[in-house]
Amino acid sequence: MFKQTSAVVAMNLRAVPQRLGASSVIVVGIAGVVAVLVSVLAMATGFNQTVAKAGSPDRAIVLRGGSQAEINSGMGRDSVQTVLDSPGIRKDADGKPIGTGDMVTIVNLPKISDGSDSNVTLRGTGAKFTRLRPELRIVQGRMFEPAVRELIVGEAALKQFKGVTVGSRLNFRESDWTIVGVFSTGGDNHESELIGDVDTVQSAFRRTGFSSITVLLESPDSFEAFKDHLTTDPTLTVDAKREPEYYAEQSKQITTLLNFMAYFVGGIMAIGATFGALNTMYSAVSARGIEIATLRAIGFGAMPVVISIFVEALLLSLLGGIIGAALAWVFFNGNAVSTLGSNFSQVVFQLTVSPALVISGIVLACVIGSLGGLFPAIRAARLPIATALRAT
């Protein structure tokens, strides 16, 4: 059986160059499906990874009760102090809680790619910011000074927006700001932001409230005590979340949309590719009807014939899948793009063609190939030999 099968498979594959045009329909069709699917899913993966990186299990974020994002949250200075006095927050060497009240607003900056205006998050933050976020590193220039209109810019924002290089001056609300440094936070969504001193930002934007309070917990297990304290304090109307939970919620909507797009568009293309594969394999079976009938007349079983056609479709699809995934990787992996995030501002992220995505794409290709090969294979095996031989 194995000898028969391998002989028929080898014969089929040797005949592929004679049917190059028809065979390439399968390869090109499936390569297109996989390239589109992997590319769109690479967006979702990249966005997810960017947003998820910002979350640390030993940090918690506090927003006004019912607020979905920092941009539509607002709390007074007294609330910030009450939150920072809660139990479960790690203390600094000077005995002060490690946490900041941040004010988040949106400013307009032109994109490098097309010059169009985009919303960019401007975050005013407190003195404990660097203790709270040890992952933040200044990679160029220096840290902003308090009480001075200075900003640092994230690496991702630097690559996407004009006029934010070190030394540049920006004008917001009739006040000039100087970019004094570039920071990295390891690729999370804060890298799409401009950050400055919270009091100075509040003053410039004539605001007194805070959008969020982020604290460093004594340990991830301290969260419940911290949250319980906040929810039982009658002077506070706030929601507390672990950072990973918060950022997962922030990314959910966009990820769901991107996944829907990927699977909807990819699904329609996959159906088309399956019919393409079916058509090609039916043509191949029809073109080789005499050969198949002759082999069966000689004594080859129906199963080797089925397997050989199935294997041919599968190998062509596998090739298409590999080409599609490779195209997605070559053209899109690592490409920085931006989309509107939860704060109505741009989140810059990199398309990420992960190994899991490549495998998913190739598996999809094989499924399409299997469906496209199965029915023609069964038809070839079921056709009566005498009838097939008469088709000469």
Add this chain to the structure above:
Amino acid sequence: MNAIVTLSGVTKRYTRGKQTVEVLHGIDLEIAQGDFVALMGPSGSGKTTLLNLIGGLDQPSTGSVAVAGERIDTLSGSKLAKWRARHIGFVFQFYNLMPMLTAQRNVELPLLLTSLSAAQRKKNAEAALAVVGLADRSKHKPNELSGGQAQRVAIARALVADPTLLVCDEPTGDLDRNTADEILHLLQTLNREHGKTIVMVTHDPKAAEFASHQMHLDKGLLVGTTVAA
């Protein structure tokens, strides 16, 4: 007579849509071992259908078909395939060679269904090609061969597994007279010198003259048998 093929009361009906057509009507025949039989008749007389039944490519609607003492009309599809591999060598009108394989690889095909080693398969294929006079064409592909050479390769393929019966369907139908005569001489030699039993369908009376017996079919009935002079 030592019959190697025995058909008793064989009918064959085909159903196309609501219509049923009976192509063979109660055929009884015997073919002796070592015979060379030409099945003759006009188009639509049922000669290819009869050949397919003898070769195990099709099964009768009623009646029995026995070859080399074995009833083949009761075998399942997979058993019939194994039986064909062991007992039948086919020669087709249009040769039916695999275009992507060399002559030697084409001849080797039936041996893939045996337990022979690759080296032995190659050796046997070369020997079969030598019998048909094409030892020097073993590396050529079908499109590099003339019609007569291609049919010789097909005959070598039919012979290589030493089958009980050679079944030939219009083996000279695609060849010119001279080449056809060469092929018929080769079949005659295989029959006379190698003792091969051959059943050949032809509508060409000159081709039929090479056979030792001619069986005539008309409208699905066996209407007569003549013995070569």
